[in-house]
Amino acid sequence: MKAICWAYTEDGLICRQPATGFDQQRGFTVCATHSASREQQTQNQSSVMTRTRPSAPSSAGGNAAPTDPPTFRNNPEVDAKIDSYIQENPKYWAYVQGMPRDRLERTVVLNEVRELDRQQRLREGVLKQINRNPDLKRAYDLLVKDLPEEQREGAIAQIARQAKRAVARTLGQQQTRGQSMGV
Numbered sequence: 001m002k003a004i005c006w007a008y009t010e011d012g013l014i015c016r017q018p019a020t021g022f023d024q025q026r027g028f029t030v031c032a033t034h035s036a037s038r039e040q041q042t043q044n045q046s047s048v049m050t051r052t053r054p055s056a057p058s059s060a061g062g063n064a065a066p067t068d069p070p071t072f073r074n075n076p077e078v079d080a081k082i083d084s085y086i087q088e089n090p091k092y093w094a095y096v097q098g099m100p101r102d103r104l105e106r107t108v109v110l111n112e113v114r115e116l117d118r119q120q121r122l123r124e125g126v127l128k129q130i131n132r133n134p135d136l137k138r139a140y141d142l143l144v145k146d147l148p149e150e151q152r153e154g155a156i157a158q159i160a161r162q163a164k165r166a167v168a169r170t171l172g173q174q175q176t177r178g179q180s181m182g183v
């Protein structure tokens with residue numbers, strides 16, 4: 001089997017050019033073009049990071065307008081996590097690399113479905129918690145009373161999640177402060 005370049009092209013496809021070397025960091029073989037492009041990308045990191053979409057709560061760009069050309073940006077932090085996972089799990093990586101394209105595509109879709117399921121479960125859990133507590137329920141209903149009926153549950157779940165995070169942050173800060181004071 002001839003080694004191919006496993007880097008992604010700008011279209012998000014695997015390059016598949018004959019490989020000229022092994023990229024230690026990325027854990028796969030690359031062609032001449034892609035062994036160089038990594039260095040360019042690293043130089044562009046700061047501009048890449050500032051171009052993230054402002055309002056995308058879920059994982060993928062499924063809601064993008066059909067006229068938008070797809071863009072595949074690299075997040076250096078995410079890349080580093082992927083790279084280290086690959087290094088620690090060479091067998092799994094070899095398995096993934098051996099997957100046919102359609103299987104890979106379906107796996108990506110499966111991850112998206114799972115993520116949506118997860119968000120749905122979180123949302124239902126939060127709403128259940130609120131509905132169990134009449135005082136809380138009244139407070140949240142009041143907050144969203146001016147919204148159209150069909151948007152209220154979603155808004156409540158969103159506010160509740162933000163509130164939870166804020167409380168967790170505050171508690172974390174208090175604990176840190178307590179520790180530094182020897183409490």
Ligand SMILES: [Zn+2]
Nearest residue numbers: 005015031034
């Ligand atoms: Zn390549």
